[in-house]
Amino acid sequence: MRTTRSTAEWVLVALVLGGIALRLVAILSWWPVGTTNADSWPYSVYAGTNPLADPQHPAGYSTFLALVGFVTRQVAVPVLLQHLLGILAALLLFGAVRRLVGSPWPALVPAAAVLLNSDEVFLEHQILAEGPFVVAISAALYASVRAIDQPVPAWKWPLAATVLAVIAGLLRSAGLFFIPVLALAMLVGTAHSRRGRMLPSATVLVVSACLLLAYAFANLASNGRFEISPATGWHLYARVAPIANCHVFTPPKGTAGLCDPRPAPQRPGSDWYLYNPASPALRLFGRIGNHDSTLRAFALATILHEPGVYLKETFHEVEGYFVPSLHAPVYGGGCPIDCQVDWIYALTYAPDVVAQTEKGMQEFYDPFTVHVSRSGINFLHSYEHPARFGGTLLTLTSVLTLLGLLIGPRRARIGVLLFGVGGLAMLVLSTFGVYYLGRYQVPIAGPMAAGAAICLWSLWQRESGRRRRALGEGAP
Incomplete structure (x- = not known):
């Protein structure tokens, strides 16, 4: 048994060294920071002013940048921190899965999914929320497993x-959808009496509600909007504007001008409605965030009167993650991983975006010059596709997640719920x-890989048990 454990630990060391090597290549080839994503600009600007004023992103990441900024305005510092946090996230996932199933081997899979994921390294190297988000959600998963392991006191680990889950949700709003999964896992996964199981789950619900309400009130005081996710009315409007048919319902008062007279197939994607000066919302109400409740009323009216169209369009958007080829490109619409996570595309084909982003970031950071080594960037580009958590791996891990909910010991199924269902949610x-x-x-590559690995471990345990029983029955 000791030999098996030692072998797995050496594999983990090799994975960590590989992850460090990839991050060193990124640092040496693209110093001090990647500047290919336009979101880096507002993150930086609001870090220097008021993170709660950002109408596009929750305040968590700009707050993180502001805290680092109290120490230094050198842009390389948060980038280096994010690379370290990426390695920490992998170790947390390893520790969580090993503790849950009692074996280090399945725990190596999510660690590898973070350490050796070129896209993860790319996002860590940008001023983007994904890097800290990954470690926050990984830490939340680790604490969740500890709550299952150590149910007394019933409130501590929950x-x-x-x-940690709320922090993840304030870094990226998608993290908020992990909270109900966490509450369900605490309800069914802790070893208490029926009444005792309610306490961990209630802790999750009550504490998250209190923290999020406090955040919503802070938003109200700062920007006049009682909200958790930023400018939800604007974003939901942009989500339904490509499909809204004002001939089948009467738009709420003051929103008729939001109707797009063009046939739905001829309309652009959501980004056009958020950012293009010709967008009806921008022409009527000005910058993003203004009259948010008015746009929310229009969006909800569209969904209420066209639920089938909205659900069909949502399914089409989800479909793009699993089969990107089925999601035809639309001007201002969604796109596969390559359009934003690519080591050479923006540097080669969108130098204006790179220059504008770099200039905008220096409103907060000390002046810097980006140095690019083409040989290193080309290596990372050639590596990114073989190591990518794309549609194929997402589909495979999703299928294994669904299977893992049905097989294996109860503890393993709770793990699949936490990691796999949490990631999908x-x-x-x-x-x-x-x-x-x-x-x-x-x-979500790490959590999804963890859910799939737990399922495969359950299948292995099931088959091993069947073979042992068969050998026992055949013994003289």
Whole structure:
């Protein structure tokens, strides 16, 4: 037994060294930071002013940048921290799965999914929320497993898991969808009496509600909107604007101008309605966030009167994650991973975006010059596709997650619920409010890989047990 454990630990060391090597290549080839994603600009600007004022993103990541900014405004520092946090996230997932199933071997799978994932390294190297989000959700999963392991006191680890899950939700709003999965896992997974099981689950629900309400009130005081996710009315409007048919319902008062007279097949995607100056919302109400409740009323009226169309469109958006080829490109619409997570595309084909992003980031950071080594970037680009958590692996891990809910010991099924269903919830449920963007599936690679690995471990244990029973029955 000791030999098996030692071998797995050496494999983990090799994975960590491989992850460090990939991150060193990124650091040396693209110093001090990647500047290919336009979201880096507002994250940086609001870190220097008021993170709660950002109408596009929750305040968590800009707050993280602001805290680092109290120490230094060198942009390399948060990037290096994010690379370290990526390695920590992998170790947390390893520790969580090993503790849950009692074997280090399945725990190596989610660790590898984070350590050796070129897309994960790419996002860590940008001023983007995905890096800290991955470690926050990994820490929440680790604390969740500890809550299952150590049910006394009944509030300690559920409290820690809840706080970490809320932090994840304030880094990326998709993380909020993990909270109900966590509450369900605490309800069915802790070893208490029926009444005793209610306490961990209630801890999750009550603490998360209190923290999120406090955050909503902070938003109300800062920007006049009582909200958890930023400018939900605007984002939901952009989600339904490509399909809204104002001929089948009467738009709420003051929103008729939001109707797009073009036939739905000729309309652009959601981004056009959020950012293009010709967008009806921008022409009527100005910048994102203004009259948010008015846009929310229009969006909800559209969904209420066209639920079938909305659900069909949502299914189409979800479909893009699993089979990207079925999601035809639309101007201003969603796109696969390559459109935002690619080591060479923006540097080669969108230098204006790179230059604008770099300039915008320096409103907060000390002046910097980006140095690119083409040989290193080309290596990372050639590596990214073989190591990508794309549609095929997402489909495979989703199938194994569904299977893992049905087989194996109860403890393993709870693990599949936490990791696999939790990962899927963050991806699929968020699509009801935002459009398909391949970049969003990168952060769930670790949890989904964990859920799939637990399922495969359960299958292995089941087959091993069957063979042992067969040998026992055949013995003289």
